[in-house]
Amino acid sequence: GQNIDQPTEMTATEGAIVQINCTYQTSGFNGLFWYQQHAGEAPTFLSYNVLDGLEEKGRFSSFLSRSKGYSYLLLKELQMKDSASYLCAPMDSNYQLIWGAGTKLIIKP
Amino acid sequence: GAVVSQHPSWVICKSGTSVKIECRSLDFQATTMFWYRQFPKQSLMLMATSNEGSKATYEQGVEKDKFLINHASLTLSTLTVTSAHPEDSSFYICSARRAGDVSEQYFGPGTRLTVT
Numbered sequence: 001g002q003n004i005d006q007p008t009e010m011t012a013t014e015g016a017i018v019q020i021n022c023t024y025q026t027s028g029f030n031g032l033f034w035y036q037q038h039a040g041e042a043p044t045f046l047s048y049n050v051l052d053g054l055e056e057k058g059r060f061s062s063f064l065s066r067s068k069g070y071s072y073l074l075l076k077e078l079q080m081k082d083s084a085s086y087l088c089a090p091m092d093s094n095y096q097l098i099w100g101a102g103t104k105l106i107i108k109p
Numbered sequence: 110g111a112v113v114s115q116h117p118s119w120v121i122c123k124s125g126t127s128v129k130i131e132c133r134s135l136d137f138q139a140t141t142m143f144w145y146r147q148f149p150k151q152s153l154m155l156m157a158t159s160n161e162g163s164k165a166t167y168e169q170g171v172e173k174d175k176f177l178i179n180h181a182s183l184t185l186s187t188l189t190v191t192s193a194h195p196e197d198s199s200f201y202i203c204s205a206r207r208a209g210d211v212s213e214q215y216f217g218p219g220t221r222l223t224v225t
Contacts, residue, residue, distance in 0.1 A: 031212060042202045042219040043153070048212065087153075095211045101152040 002026050004100030006088050011106045012078055020073045020086050020103045028093020034062050034073045035087040037102065043087055046073065075105075083107045110136045113205050115217035122193055122224055129189045130220045132203030139205035142186040143214060144178060147200045159186050183208070193224040 005023045012018040024032070031050035035043035049055055049064035049071065061074040073086055085102040092098055112135040122128050132142055141160050145153045157173075159165040159180035167173045177189040186205075190197055200221055204214035 033213070035216075040200070040219075040221070042216040044216070045213065050212075091212065096155070096158075097214065099152045099154075101150075 002092060002098045004088055004090070004098060006086075006100050006103045008101070009104045009106065011108060012075075014078055014080060014107055014109050016078050017074065017076050018078060018105065020075075020088075020105065022071045022073075022088030022100075024069050024071070024088065024090045024098070026090045026092045026098055029066060030091040030093065030095055032062075032064055032071050032088065032090040033097065034060075034071075035089060037085045037087055039084075046086075078107050080107050080109070111207065111213075111215045112136055113139075113203065113215045113217040115201075115203055115220050117220060118218060119221040120223070122222070124194055124224055125192055127189055127191045128193055128222060129187055130201055130203075130222075132186045132188070132205070132217050134184045134205045134207075134215070137205075137215075138183040138208045139186075140183065140208045141206040142180055143204045143206075144176075144186075144188050145202045145204070147202060147219075153202065156188075190222065193222070195224045198222055198224045 003025045033048050034046040037043045047062035054063045059076045064071045085104050087102040089097040114133045116131045144156045147153050156171045157165045157167045159178050161180050161183050165178035180186040202219040203217045
């Protein structure tokens with residue numbers, strides 16, 4: 001079957017760094033997306049990894065290891081507005097996104 | 110570019126009535142649109158995939174006669190919730206895939222439906 005595993009909730013301090021891990025199992029693989037979702041809003045795109053390695057985009061970076069079925073999202077210089085849910089969504093062989101429940105990130109001053 | 114809008118952003122309706130939600134790609138052509146539903150603190154659940162000019166493909170457990178999807182043009186898809194019940198109250202989100210791009214989906218802002 002297809003499965004996503006992320007921590008349910010994480011807490012971090014403003015200005016710090018946090019890493020959100022994701023392991024996945026899919027039928028085929030066509031890349032992995034990370035989305036940010038604030039409460040009551042739709043997801044917004046953060047990153048897309050299709051090859052192994054690290055993709056850096058400003059304060060956010062995303063890493064992928066296809067052989068391990070593993071990805072992480074790294075958030076630096078945390079700001080209060082980063083409090084949100086972070087969704088790891090791999091794409092299967094049918095180009096369909098597979099969704100987990102996401103990781104709720106709480107930022108404290 | 111790649112902006113997707115939804116209308117309405119929220120709606121309250123009485124049990125037994127029907128509600129139509131529109132999803133529009135504003136600055137690109139979307140050959141494929143997706144409809145999701147999300148209950149509080151749960152993951153997005155794909156309801157159906159619609160391709161322009163053809164019938165939607167519904168996920169297992171989603172009643173196609175209750176959730177009518179029409180994708181009549183390359184910029185518009187509609188979801189009609191027929192004979193709505195309180196358990197249909199949820200956050201409905203559409204996304205669109207640009208023509209020729211099989212990867213990224215662009216999400217609309219969502220529609221909050223409350224059935225009383």
